[in-house]
Amino acid sequence: MTPRAPITWRVATVVAVVDETPTARSLVLDVPGWPGHRAGQHVDVRLTAEDGYQAQRSYSIASAPESPELAITVQVVPDGEMSPYLVEEVRPGDELELRGPIGGFFTWRVEDGGPVLLVGGGSGLAPLMAMLRHRAARGSTVDTRLLASARTIRDALFRDELGTLGPREGLRVAWTLTRETPPAWDGFTGRVDAEKLAAVAPPPDAAPRCFVCGPTPFVEAVADLLVQAGHDPRAIHAERFGPTGS
Amino acid sequence: MSDDHTLDCNGVAGLLREVLAPDPTTTHRRCPDCGDTQPLGRHRAYRGAGVVLRCPSCDAVGAVIAEQASELVLHLRGALLVSRA
Amino acid sequence: MPPISRGFRGRRHADVDPARIPPGQYLTTDFPVLSAGPTPRTPLDRWTFSIDGEIDAVRRWTWDELLALPQETVIVDIHCVTKWSKLDTEWTGVSLDTLLDGVETEAEHIVAWCDGGYTTNLPLEDVMGGRAWIAHTYGGEPLAPEHGGPARLLVPHLYFWKSAKWVRGITLTIEDRPGFWEGYGYHDYGDPWREQRYWSD
Numbered sequence: 407m408t409p410r411a412p413i414t415w416r417v418a419t420v421v422a423v424v425d426e427t428p429t430a431r432s433l434v435l436d437v438p439g440w441p442g443h444r445a446g447q448h449v450d451v452r453l454t455a456e457d458g459y460q461a462q463r464s465y466s467i468a469s470a471p472e473s474p475e476l477a478i479t480v481q482v483v484p485d486g487e488m489s490p491y492l493v494e495e496v497r498p499g500d501e502l503e504l505r506g507p508i509g510g511f512f513t514w515r516v517e518d519g520g521p522v523l524l525v526g527g528g529s530g531l532a533p534l535m536a537m538l539r540h541r542a543a544r545g546s547t548v549d550t551r552l553l554a555s556a557r558t559i560r561d562a563l564f565r566d567e568l569g570t571l572g573p574r575e576g577l578r579v580a581w582t583l584t585r586e587t588p589p590a591w592d593g594f595t596g597r598v599d600a601e602k603l604a605a606v607a608p609p610p611d612a613a614p615r616c617f618v619c620g621p622t623p624f625v626e627a628v629a630d631l632l633v634q635a636g637h638d639p640r641a642i643h644a645e646r647f648g649p650t651g652s
Numbered sequence: 653m654s655d656d657h658t659l660d661c662n663g664v665a666g667l668l669r670e671v672l673a674p675d676p677t678t679t680h681r682r683c684p685d686c687g688d689t690q691p692l693g694r695h696r697a698y699r700g701a702g703v704v705l706r707c708p709s710c711d712a713v714g715a716v717i718a719e720q721a722s723e724l725v726l727h728l729r730g731a732l733l734v735s736r737a
Numbered sequence: 738m739p740p741i742s743r744g745f746r747g748r749r750h751a752d753v754d755p756a757r758i759p760p761g762q763y764l765t766t767d768f769p770v771l772s773a774g775p776t777p778r779t780p781l782d783r784w785t786f787s788i789d790g791e792i793d794a795v796r797r798w799t800w801d802e803l804l805a806l807p808q809e810t811v812i813v814d815i816h817c818v819t820k821w822s823k824l825d826t827e828w829t830g831v832s833l834d835t836l837l838d839g840v841e842t843e844a845e846h847i848v849a850w851c852d853g854g855y856t857t858n859l860p861l862e863d864v865m866g867g868r869a870w871i872a873h874t875y876g877g878e879p880l881a882p883e884h885g886g887p888a889r890l891l892v893p894h895l896y897f898w899k900s901a902k903w904v905r906g907i908t909l910t911i912e913d914r915p916g917f918w919e920g921y922g923y924h925d926y927g928d929p930w931r932e933q934r935y936w937s938d
Binding site (some may be wrong): 453454455460485489491496497500649 | 740
Binding site for chain 2 (some may be wrong): 771773775898921922
């Protein structure tokens with residue numbers, strides 16, 4: 407059974423910050439009494455200002471359930487309510503409130519089997535990374551394909567780790583860059599389309615579980631493409647991050 | 653009106669908990685408008701004054717959550733289905 | 738008492754006269770998009786605005802006819818029940834006084850109805866006396882669909898859920914009929930200065 411999200415807020419302490427890209431950072435958190443989570447789940451984070459003003463946003467857990475440390479990955483939204491603070495200001499020792507883990511619909515465990523298709527845009531890679539890190543922690547060779555989309559190579563979240571994450575058997579990672587490619591780029595270029603999906607995804611009759619995450623327009627477009635390609639809509643799990651994707 | 657056999661909610665609280673407590677995103681909802689059953693996790697959510705969840709099959713209002721100062725109010729249309737498997 | 742997050746302020750900007758911010762509200766400089774459903778898209782050649790209900794004859798204007806009426810540009814503050822306030826927003830549209838000119842009715846209430854099915858109720862007098870417009874232009878540009886374009890009701894003295902997006906008409910009613918959010922517990926009137934967010938306020 408998916409761990410149930412407590413209704414109450416817990417206090418979390420930031421123990422480390424990891425700059426993933428120029429505009430994204432992972433926060434490693436110490437959460438006393440953390441009940442554990444499933445890959446794909448998220449947490450609600452709440453911040454309180456000195457005058458009592460509060461803001462709340464959801465962030466995906468990027469760490470594997472097996473990891474002793476809980477990590478969320480935050481992408482800066484220009485003039486955002488919370489992300490500029492979390493990415494540019496927060497230091498180890500700072501406290502924030504956390505509620506979760508939340509969401510059983512967008513989760514995957516090795517026991518659920520494959521093949522698995524993961525399609526992520528921008529910070530939508532965070533929950534998919536939790537799934538892949540979980541797969542690695544369990545040493546699973548389940549047929550798993552990731553199609554990741556980013557604007558430029560500098561924005562490609564977790565790219566180095568994805569290049570070495572094991573087990574390599576059964577795992578395929580493909581990148582597409584939509585704005586700018588580096589010299590000698592051998593990945594895809596441009597938005598995710600039917601052709602790229604066909605090249606990466608298992609065929610529909612293999613009945614893959616599909617997890618699509620990122621900005622809402624990205625998710626809607628990819629989900630439509632998958633259905634048009636013949637994938638069962640009931641096997642498609644989507645997590646929409648809203649207009650800006652963060 | 654009740655008779656001697658009538659229970660109150662306390663007597664069936666455990667049963668209600670089976671429906672109300674589990675993860676909402678995997679709980680299914682049967683839409684009274686189109687008859688389709690879909691996980692709540694697949695319902696689109698719209699933030700207005702409160703939150704509106706719409707049936708993924710027919711777009712009808714499935715649930716409305718009003719976040720008031722001291723309480724949350726959930727208005728639900730249709731039936732919730734929770735797997736016992 | 739929740740822990741204070743060191744240095745967190747949110748997106749707020751402090752340099753404004755606090756008397757312009759209703760109780761419980763925070764100033765924003767962006768324009769959040771909120772709605773109860775997907776954005777409808779009605780082509781302008783099929784768009785009309787109607788006044789019906791307790792009226793001797795239904796009044797209806799096409800898009801071109803609406804634009805041919807006297808237009809007003811106003812600068813107003815707007816306040817959303819979700820706690821953000823945005824100051825000095827500029828809108829252009831047709832005053833409801835112009836559209837209701839000469840109407841005789843026993844009705845004391847209206848229901849504004851919209852593409853997509855959204856409704857909201859208001860006292861008839863609250864959309865008169867220079868307090869309400871059918872607005873089609875925001876900040877000098879055509880109103881974007883996500884913000885209610887081609888046209889929305891604009892009633893800035895009440896919480897902004899009363900400024901119905903994608904408005905297509907108002908029905909004059911004898912009794913007060915709760916609209917969409919009002920039916921789910923939000924306040925019937927919605928005065929931000931008295932913090933009338935929910936029915937119990």
